[in-house]
Amino acid sequence: MSSGFVSGGTTDKPIERDDEWLEAQQELEATRRRKEEESGQEGGKTLFEVLQANKGDYNGRIARGLIDNTRPNR
Numbered sequence: 001m002s003s004g005f006v007s008g009g010t011t012d013k014p015i016e017r018d019d020e021w022l023e024a025q026q027e028l029e030a031t032r033r034r035k036e037e038e039s040g041q042e043g044g045k046t047l048f049e050v051l052q053a054n055k056g057d058y059n060g061r062i063a064r065g066l067i068d069n070t071r072p073n074r
Contacts, residue, residue, distance in 0.1 A: 009015035
């Protein structure tokens, strides 16, 4: 039974790749970069930081009387 392992060559003698393989690798890398950029967080902030800022803004509005928090949200 074969393990399915495919050698990538060695550092002294790497396996030569054909143009089709190189093109596929470039497409994969471009897709990875695009997904990384699309999933970028708001200004580099973590979700926790964004939520804390929103909470602070909300509490500030309550303190200034801009939001009536005495009645429940429905």
